[in-house]
Amino acid sequence: xxxxxxxxxxxxxxxxxxxxxxxxxxxxxxxxxxxxxxxxxxxxxxxxxxxxxxxxxxxxxxxxxxxxxxxxxxxxxxxxxxxxxxxxxxxxxxxxxxxxxxxxxxxxxxxxxxxxxxxxxxxxxxxxxxxxxxxxxxxxxxxxxxxxxxxxxxxxxxxxxxxxxxxxxxxxxxxxxxxxxxxxxxxxxxxxxxxxxxxxxxxxxxxxxxxxxxxxxxxxxxxxxxxxxxxxxxxxxxxxxxxxxxxxxxxxxxxxxxxxxxxxxxxxxxxxxxxxxxxxxxxxxxxxxxxxxxxxxxxxxxxxxxxxxxxxxxxxxxxxxxxxxxxxxxxxxxxxxxxxxxxxxxxxxxxxxxxxxxxxxxxxxxxxxxxxxxxxxxxxxxxxxxxxxxxxxxxxxxxxxxxxxxxxxxxxxxxxxxxxxxxxxxxxxxxxxxxxxxxxxxxxxxxxxxxxxxxxxxxxxxxxxxxxxxxxxxxxxxxxxxxxxxxxxxxxxxxxxxxxxxxxxxxxxxxxxxxxxxxxxxxxxxxxxxxxxxxxxxxxxxxxxxxxxxxxxxxxxxxxxxxxxxxxxxxxxxxxxxxxxxxxxxxxxxxxxxxxxxxxxxxxxxxxxxxxxxxxxxxxxxxxxxxxxxxxxxxxxxxxxxxxxxxxxxxxxxxxxxxxxxxxxxxxxxxxxxxxxxxxxxxxxxxxxxxxxxxxxxxxxxxxxxxxxxxxxxxxxxxxxxxxxxxxxxxxxxxxxxxxxxxxxxxxxxxxxxxxxxxxxxxxxxxxxxxxxxxxxxxxxxxxxxxxxxxxxxxxxxxxxxxxxxxxxxxxxxxxxxxxxxxxxxxxxxxxxxxxxxxxxxxxxxxxxxxxxxxxxxxxxxxxxxxxxxxxxxxxxxxx
Numbered sequence: 064x065x066x067x068x069x070x071x072x073x074x075x076x077x078x079x080x081x082x083x084x085x086x087x088x089x090x091x092x093x094x095x096x097x098x099x100x101x102x103x104x105x106x107x108x109x110x111x112x113x114x115x116x117x118x119x120x121x122x123x124x125x126x127x128x129x130x131x132x133x134x135x136x137x138x139x140x141x142x143x144x145x146x147x148x149x150x151x152x153x154x155x156x157x158x159x160x161x162x163x164x165x166x167x168x169x170x171x172x173x174x175x176x177x178x179x180x181x182x183x184x185x186x187x188x189x190x191x192x193x194x195x196x197x198x199x200x201x202x203x204x205x206x207x208x209x210x211x212x213x214x215x216x217x218x219x220x221x222x223x224x225x226x227x228x229x230x231x232x233x234x235x236x237x238x239x240x241x242x243x244x245x246x247x248x249x250x251x252x253x254x255x256x257x258x259x260x261x262x263x264x265x266x267x268x269x270x271x272x273x274x275x276x277x278x279x280x281x282x283x284x285x286x287x288x289x290x291x292x293x294x295x296x297x298x299x300x301x302x303x304x305x306x307x308x309x310x311x312x313x314x315x316x317x318x319x320x321x322x323x324x325x326x327x328x329x330x331x332x333x334x335x336x337x338x339x340x341x342x343x344x345x346x347x348x349x350x351x352x353x354x355x356x357x358x359x360x361x362x363x364x365x366x367x368x369x370x371x372x373x374x375x376x377x378x379x380x381x382x383x384x385x386x387x388x389x390x391x392x393x394x395x396x397x398x399x400x401x402x403x404x405x406x407x408x409x410x411x412x413x414x415x416x417x418x419x420x421x422x423x424x425x426x427x428x429x430x431x432x433x434x435x436x437x438x439x440x441x442x443x444x445x446x447x448x449x450x451x452x453x454x455x456x457x458x459x460x461x462x463x464x465x466x467x468x469x470x471x472x473x474x475x476x477x478x479x480x481x482x483x484x485x486x487x488x489x490x491x492x493x494x495x496x497x498x499x500x501x502x503x504x505x506x507x508x509x510x511x512x513x514x515x516x517x518x519x520x521x522x523x524x525x526x527x528x529x530x531x532x533x534x535x536x537x538x539x540x541x542x543x544x545x546x547x548x549x550x551x552x553x554x555x556x557x558x559x560x561x562x563x564x565x566x567x568x569x570x571x572x573x574x575x576x577x578x579x580x581x582x583x584x585x586x587x588x589x590x591x592x593x594x595x596x597x598x599x600x601x602x603x604x605x606x607x608x609x610x611x612x613x614x615x616x617x618x619x620x621x622x623x624x625x626x627x628x629x630x631x632x633x634x635x636x637x638x639x640x641x642x643x644x645x646x647x648x649x650x651x652x653x654x655x656x657x658x659x660x661x662x663x664x665x666x667x668x669x670x671x672x673x674x675x676x677x678x679x680x681x682x683x684x685x686x687x688x689x690x691x692x693x694x695x696x697x698x699x700x701x702x703x704x705x706x707x708x709x710x711x712x713x714x715x716x717x718x719x720x721x722x723x724x725x726x727x728x729x730x731x732x733x734x735x736x737x738x739x740x741x742x743x744x745x746x747x748x749x750x751x752x753x754x755x756x757x758x759x760x761x762x763x764x765x766x767x768x769x770x771x772x773x774x775x776x777x778x779x780x781x782x783x784x785x786x787x788x789x790x791x792x793x794x795x796x797x798x799x800x801x802x803x804x805x806x807x808x809x810x811x812x813x814x815x816x817x818x819x820x821x822x823x824x825x826x827x828x829x830x831x832x833x834x835x836x837x838x839x840x841x842x843x844x845x846x847x848x849x850x851x852x853x854x855x856x857x858x859x860x861x862x863x864x865x866x867x868x869x870x871x872x873x874x875x876x877x878x879x880x881x882x883x884x885x886x887x888x889x890x891x892x893x894x895x896x897x898x899x900x901x902x903x904x905x906x907x908x909x910x911x912x913x914x915x916x917x918x919x920x921x922x923x924x925x926x927x928x929x930x931x932x933x934x935x936x937x938x939x940x941x942x943x
Contacts, residue, residue, distance in 0.1 A: 084204055085109045086122065086182070087218025088197055094223035096189040097307035104187065104197065104220055108180045108204075111215065115206035116175025119152075119168030120182065122202050126161040129195035129224045130187040134163055140186040143167060146176050164201065175207035187222055195222040228309040229258035232284075232301050237319035240353045242400035244292070244323050248299045249285040250314060258303035258311070261286070265299050269316060280304070293323035294352075325404040326350035326396035328358050330412040333392070336449070338419065343379035346394045353399040363391040363411060387420040418449035421499035426491045428477075434510040434620035438479040440489075446471065448495045461490040461504075468494070484509050513622035514541045517614045522633035524688045526640070526649030529602045529633045531612050536624060541595045541616035545578065545623075547587045548602065549611035551632075556585065558608030561676050565693050571611070574630060578615040578623035587613065604635045607647075609690050632690060638679040639687075639705040651708040656781060656797070659697070659705055663793070664785030666696045673697065680704040685832045687799075699754040699793040702781060703832050706752055709779070709797035725749055725916065727827050727837040728867075728908050737816055741809045743772060744908045745895055748802040749916070750835060752795035753809075754826040759789030763818050767792060770808030771898060782810060790820065802830050806907075807898045838867075840908075850902050851875045854933040859909075859926065863940035870895070870926055871906040878931040882907055885925045892919055895926075911941050 088104040096102055106124070108117065126132060132140040134155050143153050143165060150170035157163055165183055169175065187195065197220035204212035232250040248263060260280040265288050267273040278286050291297060298318045303311040328348035348355045360372040360380055365388040372382065384390065391411030396404045424446030429435055431443070446453060453471035456464045459480050471493065479487040486506050493501040515536035523530040535541055549572030553559050559566040575581035582589065590602055595616075604610065611632040616624035639651040641658045658677055665673040675693070680700035682689030687707035694700070728744040741755060759765070767784045778798045785791040790812065796803055814820065827835040851873035859868045870882065882896035893914050895907040909926070913919055921943045927936040 083111045083215035085216035088220035091220045095225045098189045098226035101188045116177045118175045118207045119205045121166045123164040123200045127196045129193040143183045189224040228311045229303040229305045230256035231311045234317045237317045240322040241319045245289040247287040253303045257305035259306040263301040291321045296320045322352035325402040326355045328394040328396035330392045333413045333415040341383045345379040348396040350398045358394040358396045389416040422448035422501045426503035428505045428507040434508045436511045436620040442475040446493045450495045454494045458490045510620040514538045514616040514618045514624045516624045517627045520627040522631040524633045532599045536616045540618045543617040545615045546590045547581045547613045548590045551609040560607040639708045702793045706795035729839045732842040739812045749829045751802045751830045752828045755792045756824040757790040757820045758822040766813040768811045772807035856928045856935040859939045863942040867910045877901045881929045
């Protein structure tokens, strides 16, 4: 927008305008303000309906002397509205003080300014008390045709100005001392003279030049100063301000000294011992401020809590005891402002003992034990008196005192009344030099019977440790459990790892008849003692061996139980953890399997090959954590132990997997004259290992090749034949709780032409090394049948069936085959085959189980084959 400032000349036409308009300041009344305040007024233009648009104006504004406004070369208190036009002419002419003319016009073609408009704004400043009058004169308005717009209403304004301050407030006189670290001052109410708020100050000198602090304004007639310094004199003043920010002069000055320090007092020393029931307690008390008003006397009896004896203003204080004993005293002084002395850090200030009574103390049997296994006990006395020496005597019946009075001693040997187990009472009397007698007695239970033995003792294998658990005696009186360890040893008492039952000098530790026998035996050693309720202990042992454990319960009377009903034993190492690299690492892993493979099928006669550390099976309970009952042969039993412990690595909990079924179905099929294959017909992931044996001529050569199913396992699989024994194939999946997954070919055996195979024998084990149910179908001559020329799915046989049926199918070429069973609702029940198979005649079995090993209900089911682009579905009936 272009603005042109200068002298403006209007051409005055004689044609009278017919339109009307009003001009008025907004607001028309303003203030009040003081002589430092200011207020703006907007001068507003309002045309009547039908008036032409405004093109320009010339307006003179004047104000009386109570206010002033200025204009300085385009800047100052007058702001002309630009009104949205690009080219305008603006001129402000000063006619005199508080007298200006504002000229405005739009240059060039324009449609003018329509409607109500703010023409300009003037800011007026206070100059003196009174009401300032704001007037307009010499008003000229022109429309777009340069016609006059008549002014129908010409408003005026007024501004109230107040520059007179309120009256000076008067401060209320202060006390010479003020308690604490804050002070509230008060003053007179000057609101009648216009006071609206008050400003208070404090300083550390009368002239208010040192450490001056001004509080925020307050509307009331008092104010608080905080964070003051103890012992410091402070000076205060205040002034008032009205709503127009007119400030009164400062008030009179008052002062006060802060007193936040309590007085100090103490009790004068007393005689250490006294025999007066009433005596005087003297004290001293001083205060650096306003002075001591009173003291409170606090008293402790026999080291107990201090309690107030009363408030006193003069020394001494007459004190009366309540009983014999030691009295401690201290005082707390209070000054005239209420400052109170703190409790002494180490009371009392003074102490004395009053003694007019009999001896006091305690008497117990055997250090206050509840039970004793013997009539020989110790009497424990803890008696005190202010008048030694003391005498004492004891009795079992409170009538006969066999030893009479003897000199006081803390310990005294004594014999209880003999007889059956039960409660015994001992009576005691203590006499001081004055003849005062203290009577006491105590009881103890004579208990010579031991607690029940522990039960459910279990020793659990670990890497270089054995964990022992048990259940505490049912009698409930055991306080400790002693744990003894024995070792399967040789004549020198050393471990016979790894031979054990095969060692020439082997000896298991003889079970001790009782705790004394265990303690005295060279075969047993006390490992540790634990408290009742623990019920578990981990025995850290480095040397490998089989360790035995015996436990004895001990009651509070030191009676011992019999040995546990059944003891237990365990190795302190994982079976199969060998040292191929010179170290036992607590893990059965690939390096250990390498040793097993190198020594598999050997016995001690195979010098240089047999490794007795690998002879770990069978175990006494067939599990992987049992004790090896070594058989001097490394074969299938050892393989199963290795498999179950594979990757144990000081085992972590792995949960309990769910196994599909507990029946393994196999086919032993002759492929040609020299070749046989073993197939697993249906997934059975509870199957962990198997051994296939058959008689062969002594010079037979066996070729063993693993099948596709073994290569598809997620865990390592061990497969090896013991060639020296004809056909003796061992197979196991490695890993705790790990079995075979899927179905298909396990391995192929190839013999020399003309070799006869007899006495076929199959052994199967589940993931816990238990015998697993299986069925085995032997098929011969399949290799001579011509290859099929077309795909086909044969009706199952038998049908209906229970519990198993055979499903045959033919493949003219090698394909990926998937054979599945479905329920009538379309739900897939089981997958029987899911693998690549070559051209030929094939079959599978279904035993009425689903993929989770659960039997299905009787009824109609469908079986469907997908082989490449070929698919076909047939139905069958399961009848139970």
